[in-house]
Amino acid sequence: MTARLSLYQKAENELYKMDSSVKTKFYDFCHQFRLDPDHPSLDLKPLKGDGRIFRAKIDRAYRALLARAGVGADGIQQWLIVAVRHRKDVYDQLSVAVNRVTGEIEFVDLGVVGQSVLQRAGLQLTPTTDDQDAPVPDEQAVPAEPAPAPVVTKQPAAPAEPFLTGCAPEDLRRLGVADALIDVVLTVTTEEELDQLIAGAPRLTAEILTGLGSGMSVDEVEREITQPASAELEPGFEYDMAAALTRTAVTTVDDDIRNVLAEGDFRAWKVYLHPTQRRTVERNYSGPARVSGGPGTGKTIVALHRVARLATALPPGHGKPILLTTYTKNLTADLRSRLTSLMDPALLGRIDIKHIDQLAQNVLNENTAPGAQRGLTSDDRALDVLREVLFEYDEQRWDAEFLFDEWEQIVLGQSLATRQDYFKARRAGMGRALNRPERAAVWKLLDQFTLRLGGMGRETWAQAAERAARYEMERARKIHHRAEHKAGIGGGDLAHLDDNSSAMRYLRHRYRHVVVDEAQDLSPAHWKMLRAMVASGPNDLFIASDTHQRIYDRQVTLSTVGVNIRGRSSKLTLSYRTTQEILDQAARVVRGATYDDLDDGTDTLDGYHSLLRGPAPEYVACADWTDEITQLAEALKQWREDIAQPAEDGTVRDPSGTMAVCVTDGEMAGRVATDLEMKHGITTATLSKDGPQGGGEVHIGTMHRFKGLEYQKLAVVGASDGILPRTALIDKYATTDPKRYERELKKSRNQLFVAATRARDTLRISWHGRPSPFLPL
């Protein structure tokens, strides 16, 4: 090998979309180039404009555009492929530069800028002349390629106002916009022109312009986008291409490039982390750390990379010192499969992947004391037991729902073991005050209720979590006590300790690192259990969460459960999943409500944006249920047709599993599935806690089941007033328990937000009757 080749991320993305015959020639080109870049068949030449850009021939029609990136430590010359273009689309006005903020290599192609903008900026593109002598290849042999040629847009009659007002060139420069684009940006006069510029711009420039275009101020962009992306750069960094290459997201071209391109876009998240994502993954934290961010900003991706990074730093061994946990079973399966594709199989064996309830059950199963083993019961069944107790005591003051909430939020939430503790407990967030005699009565009823459940050998999930937390806290206390004692006697033999059984001697914290995804839904008991499972110290807990997506009624202030994240929080703002159009509408669903940051502060969606564009979400008012399902079936058939359209290279995608229907409850999910199958011949698969069941092409599930998932096209059905929120169930709280009422409304609002943000490019929301008040109509 005489040359090392890397592939710029945008070039890789362009290659994914190319005809497979071009891809095959590209593999051969890479092979030849690495052997001998000066081989005559490659015809490597510098372009006329930027002396740093070269072009080489892939075949008669296609050109690789390359930048020389210095010499590696091993003396081998390095080249970066910045684009692969049809020869007709190679212009002299191409440039590469090292970005002054990120220190990354950036490629700028003015060919993607609108013609009218270029004219206003006084720029003209000239096709490169170095290929002019060669005859234009047989067009038959060259598949038509969508040319990134300048698009001609209408010239406005009079000089129009710049679209981005209040931005001076020095602001754009300071923020990190690529130099070659600064003048062009300032001549943009319409949103369409800006969008076109963003689509072709290097990543940081695209993010800055999206931020400014969506109304963020220069200072906000600097704080939210520029600062997190900035790197420490040495003087002269702009000339050191070899150093810049190490900071740039690239794929090394080796013999595996064929597999890389075959794996397509799915591979992107494994390789390229956004600077803020990378920083969050790689930082060493002195204690618990949290990453937040709107839906689709890559929190799960960051959590997975974090696990991989922690695993590589483990000392050799066989145990599983890293726990990766989340709220639901189906998300756990998803994390497992994604981690499997990310990590070395040898290290994968060092990771324990369990959902939070499974973890609690494991703890409880270890306890063999009489009465410690109990079966689980659903909340609905437990509520029936509580109703029986109320009936027997002829208690009229509180209903079963109120008492159950009191039990979960206050008694279990604060691990209150005695009546005295309950008398003293804070009941912040609970709408109805209880005086001391009332508390005594409530305690008595709840005591009867739990005794009765215990007598049946049953407990709820929340109760199991609370019990597991207590066991773990006791275990942590013993470990702490033993460590203190050992330190006290200078680390000597502990034989004189009361309990010197081997179980005690080898008692350790279960994990060295704990990583939690979807953390916003964990209860205080879950947190206490996790806290006790890992010793306090560097990199102990890593938490990914978005409180806008909290869909279970669980509020926690981390500092009250021994998890102090202050000073160790980071925020992701760029959505990789959803289009800006969907994101705008979804953000309006939660606008106006306030959200906590799992601690004493508040969280917002400020700066949350996307570089993806697509159609506006569709809102469909229907006459009745039959009409809603009929229109849904038509939309699904159209989507199926769109997805199955043959791609440029003739491949046809299977629409199965790319479309989904989201509803509020299980009963409606069943009705939608039956109607679609029986009346419209559309096969479905129902999302269960074990993943999709049934193997049909359209996935159907409740909003709870859609947590953490994503679909190319998604329909929300039954978004009517009365269903979202479920007024028949919650209206009574409006007068009896206003705080609970507010909590229930917020839960419904968040469910709709979660549902809407599962869609990647198409979102359709329908209802009959009156629309849900949460819809941003």
Ligand SMILES: Nc1ncnc2c1ncn2[C@@H]1O[C@H](COP(=O)(O)OP(=O)(O)OP(=O)(O)O)[C@@H](O)[C@H]1O
């Ligand atoms: N750096 C990246 N490069 C390419 N794709 C990415 C990157 N980061 C995230 N993605 C993609 O964006 C999508 C959303 O990522 P992820 O599920 O991690 O987001 P999230 O913040 O956890 O979302 P949610 O809160 O809605 O569950 C996924 O398809 C993921 O592969």
